[in-house]
Amino acid sequence: MHEMGIALEIIKIAVDSIPANLKNPKVERINLKVGKLAAVVPDSLKFCFEVASKDTALEGSLLHIEEIPVTARCINCGNSWTAIKPVFICEKCDSGQVDLLSGRELDIVSIEVEEGA
């Protein structure tokens, strides 16, 4: 529901990351990591990004989203696993003392940018 706000933050961070020495920079691709547990819908985010990036150096660029699976580790027995469903109970020892290792990411990894004409 807050994908437009997220898209605007991504655009701001990406624009700020363009090297100052590039002439007429044109961003071709933004590489983003989004955890499966993050409250973000990738398709909505892409739509919002496309709309919000108009008239910026990011217009027409590809927002590449790598979805990160939810992984967890049992504090009790050390077992780790990839959670297909949102169940945080250890499959081996039944403990609920579980650390989330991944799945909440919402990170910009890199931008791919070229000099324009």
Added chain:
Amino acid sequence: MEVKVVKKVLSVNDTMAHQNRKYFSDKKVFVLNMMSSPGSGKTSILEKTVGRLLPEINSAIIVGDICTTNDADRLAKTGVPVIQICTDDFGGDCHLAAHIVGNAASDLDLDGVQLLIVENVGNLVCPAEFDIGEDARVVVLSVTEGEDKPLKYPLMFRVCDAALLNKTDLLPYLDFDREAVINNIRQIHSDMPVFEVSAKTQDGFPAWILWLKKQVEKKVG
């Protein structure tokens, strides 16, 4: 050319939340972020809670909604300081961001206040993602909402420290399986306390009030 960025998209919010946390610590105020879907009874619970905390704990409330000051008007009758945030002014946001909470908190006189409760915008999705500088988070779920809500909104139930199951006075009239909902909460967050309450009758309030008092005392003594 590829330019490495490696930055959290919500880093601006995280920075503001960090500043809020420091401000609240300096003021010796415990901050509770209360979240739920719309209509679960957050405001009713707060109306009944803040009076019961007196005289040991003085409270203040920041309440967030997209529109109207209805909740603030209701809560003001309890006698505690209340500030209403209408996110419409900020673009109709579905959650309270850290800078909005920080601005509202700076408008409150927190001297002598031990507990600041932030009643977030009714929504089980977005508020879970935004740190506002709170010390603890609670989620309210009412028995009219269905047993599977924790499984549908796992992040909310994962990030909260306690859950309130409200409107238990309606249980005789519903096909609600309270064991199933508690089991679903346990699958997401096994050791989270669940307080079964009725804001209407105040059944179950003593355990909830005791938990809240302990949380406040742990921070502000």
